[in-house]
Amino acid sequence: MNFVEARLAKLARNGDRNAFAELVELYKDKIFHLAYRMLNNKQEAEDAVQETFLRVYTNLHRYDENQKFSTWIFRIGTNLCIDKLRRRKNTYSLDAEMPDGEGNDYYAMLPSHEDTPEKQVIVSETQEQIRQAIETLPEKYKSVVILRYLHDMSLQEISDVLDMPVTTIKTRVHRGREYLRKRLEQEDQVGYTNPVHM
Amino acid sequence: MNCKEALPLIHEYLDGDLQGSDSQRLKEHLISCQACHALFRQLEKTDAMVRMLPPVRVSETLTAQIMSGLPPVKKRNSWMDFIRKHPAVSVAVVFATVMFGSFMSMWNDDTNLMVKGSNLQDVVIEGNTVTVPQGHTVKGDLVVQRGKLKVEGEVTGNLIVIDGSLNLASTAHISGHVTQVDEALGWVWYKLGEFVGMLSH
Ligand SMILES: [Zn+2]
Numbered sequence: 343m344n345f346v347e348a349r350l351a352k353l354a355r356n357g358d359r360n361a362f363a364e365l366v367e368l369y370k371d372k373i374f375h376l377a378y379r380m381l382n383n384k385q386e387a388e389d390a391v392q393e394t395f396l397r398v399y400t401n402l403h404r405y406d407e408n409q410k411f412s413t414w415i416f417r418i419g420t421n422l423c424i425d426k427l428r429r430r431k432n433t434y435s436l437d438a439e440m441p442d443g444e445g446n447d448y449y450a451m452l453p454s455h456e457d458t459p460e461k462q463v464i465v466s467e468t469q470e471q472i473r474q475a476i477e478t479l480p481e482k483y484k485s486v487v488i489l490r491y492l493h494d495m496s497l498q499e500i501s502d503v504l505d506m507p508v509t510t511i512k513t514r515v516h517r518g519r520e521y522l523r524k525r526l527e528q529e530d531q532v533g534y535t536n537p538v539h540m
Numbered sequence: 541m542n543c544k545e546a547l548p549l550i551h552e553y554l555d556g557d558l559q560g561s562d563s564q565r566l567k568e569h570l571i572s573c574q575a576c577h578a579l580f581r582q583l584e585k586t587d588a589m590v591r592m593l594p595p596v597r598v599s600e601t602l603t604a605q606i607m608s609g610l611p612p613v614k615k616r617n618s619w620m621d622f623i624r625k626h627p628a629v630s631v632a633v634v635f636a637t638v639m640f641g642s643f644m645s646m647w648n649d650d651t652n653l654m655v656k657g658s659n660l661q662d663v664v665i666e667g668n669t670v671t672v673p674q675g676h677t678v679k680g681d682l683v684v685q686r687g688k689l690k691v692e693g694e695v696t697g698n699l700i701v702i703d704g705s706l707n708l709a710s711t712a713h714i715s716g717h718v719t720q721v722d723e724a725l726g727w728v729w730y731k732l733g734e735f736v737g738m739l740s741h
Binding site: 357359362363366367370371374375378379384388391392395396399400468469472473476487491492497512515516519520522523526527 | 548554557582583586587590591592595596598599602603605606607611
């Protein structure tokens, strides 16, 4: 239990903006990291972070101090990203074909990855493949994989964040891992490099 | 152990959850089965690679953006401040609030003009202006809430203006007291006084 965060939340609830700013400093990178991996778009991720903090702020009176603050904010952030992914899917399937009659489908509209923060530095091909593999993960595995690997959460913590039984989380981690393995195998990243010697 | 049993155990191992005897059985299978061993190494490598993905940098302006996007700080409730500063009195306020909860909610929700009195036929109401015309008499008390009260005539009882304005003409004659209540807190005190007055009757 992090008492500092619970205390900051309490101060912020009573109108202390500086206390809230400290919470923003503590969590903005983590939530951005989460949102960026979920949405794979910098602008959308920033919007998601801003929305997450707005929700945190307006719901501070509902925050239970016996709960870890990190669990609470990750729950808000993750749910928001899942919502955005679902809405995106609906929008895209509704107008999969654009009305200009030129047959532009939504793939043409997907944000190019040219301006992703990673492209500003030189990124290994392997990392690019992993990024793409995560991007193509079905949403229910995606959130679990991101929380597990990129935020180093335990299965129990993920179960608290997503409000699902640990057994479900476990299954999703296993399926997500299996999915990624297959994707990366296709890319020849985790294939046999050497014959296995026993 | 067969290969079907091995796979879930591999996952358990990678989750960090594999128990002693199962761990031993898995190890034995992996030594004897090349396919599962290869799969194990692939999954292990997948885990390692995913963990390798670097965190992304946030833009410098994000904090400012977040903070400026918050709703403005709510104006402090003046009578909540009052309670904080005068804890001894707050018991009485809580009592009054509980007793007159319905009045309080009326105060907060209602924005309409209210005129109360036992004898209103001589009162003229136009818009939110209430007039007691010259030469006319209101017998008993007159209460006006959220309106402009203009008295040119006579009121034989008390005159109470709540959250409004009062204009007494030179011709006005009020036999009782004139009370003006401007804030919710004053309203509570007013109702409390009325209540205490009622008790002491
Ligand atoms: Zn096997």
